[in-house]
Amino acid sequence: MSPGRRGRGMGDSAQTICLSFTPRRIRDDGETPDYRFSLANERTFLAWIRTALALIGGGFAIDQFLTGLDGTVRAALALATIGAGALCAVRAVHHWVRCERAIRRGEDLPATAFPALLAVLVTIVSVTMVAVVAQGSA
Amino acid sequence: MTAPSNRDPGLQPERTRLAWRRTTLTWTATALLASRQTAHSPAMHTAVMVIALLTFWAVAHHRITTLRHAEEPPTMAPGTAAAALATTLTLAAIAVVHVL
Numbered sequence: 568m569s570p571g572r573r574g575r576g577m578g579d580s581a582q583t584i585c586l587s588f589t590p591r592r593i594r595d596d597g598e599t600p601d602y603r604f605s606l607a608n609e610r611t612f613l614a615w616i617r618t619a620l621a622l623i624g625g626g627f628a629i630d631q632f633l634t635g636l637d638g639t640v641r642a643a644l645a646l647a648t649i650g651a652g653a654l655c656a657v658r659a660v661h662h663w664v665r666c667e668r669a670i671r672r673g674e675d676l677p678a679t680a681f682p683a684l685l686a687v688l689v690t691i692v693s694v695t696m697v698a699v700v701a702q703g704s705a
Numbered sequence: 706m707t708a709p710s711n712r713d714p715g716l717q718p719e720r721t722r723l724a725w726r727r728t729t730l731t732w733t734a735t736a737l738l739a740s741r742q743t744a745h746s747p748a749m750h751t752a753v754m755v756i757a758l759l760t761f762w763a764v765a766h767h768r769i770t771t772l773r774h775a776e777e778p779p780t781m782a783p784g785t786a787a788a789a790l791a792t793t794l795t796l797a798a799i800a801v802v803h804v805l
Contacts, residue, residue: 605780606717610724612781616789617731623797624735630804631742645804653797660790667780 597671608666615659618685622652629696635703644699647692651685718772725772728789729765732758735796742803750799757795764788 626649633641658681665677736758743750764785772778 599780602778602780603717606721606778609781610721612786612789613721613724613728616793617728619793620728620731620735620796623793623800624738626797626800626804627735627739627742630800631738642804646801649797649800649804652800653794656790656793656797660786663781663786664783 597668597673600670604670605667608663608670611666612659612663615655615662619652619655619659622648622655622689626652633696633700636699640699644692644696647688651688651692655685718775718778721778722769722772725765725769729762732761732792732796739796739799739803743799746803750802753795754799757792760788761792764792 626645629641629645629648633644636644662677662679662681668674669676736754739754740751743754768781768785
């Protein structure tokens with residue numbers, strides 16, 4: 568990691584957010600890369616969209632099938648799962664923009680803690696579900 | 706026809722096309738699961754979901770067609786990513802409305 572990379576300020580993340588909304592400007596940045604890199608980035612984007620869809624579907628399933636639960640608990644679990652799904656979808660585009668830009672500029676790909684955070688959230692929801700369901704059937 | 710010397714040994718466009726197909730399949734399966742619930746609520750919800758699904762299908766079909774015919778596949782258009790995001794968020798919004 569180059570020394571300058573670590574010290575990225577607010578300006579850079581604000582710029583990335585702007586690029587997410589006006590992404591046509593991505594093409595003005597750097598050089599057109601080997602199309603294989605772009606296609607790999609696109610497949611990663613699609614994998615995140617599928618993850619988002621699976622989480623949203625999981626939210627529907629919680630609401631639909633865990634009918635024995637207390638309404639508030641069920642709504643909380645479902646909303647946490649759906650929220651994670653929506654976050655995944657937004658982040659899919661954001662990450663795609665950042666990677667595309669890094670590829671074009673020949674920089675390192677962006678490091679991110681998002682997968683770890685998602686794993687923690689999914690674990691919390693899963694463990695809560697197991698606990699609540701076990702308690703209900705006992 | 707592409708000359709053998711130009712053939713991509715990694716089959717990148719094919720893999721990307723298949724990724725779009727997988728995603729379309731996931732979208733459809735999720736929409737079917739959701740439709741079990743929207744069936745019992747105002748027809749508006751199902752209508753919005755069907756429109757979102759059809760939009761995603763159209764976007765995916767367009768991208769798959771582009772990847773199939775292009776000699777050198779272009780980078781995904783930002784509008785394509787935006788459409789995928791918008792349709793997915795629409796589904797999430799319908800889910801939230803149903804839970805509440």
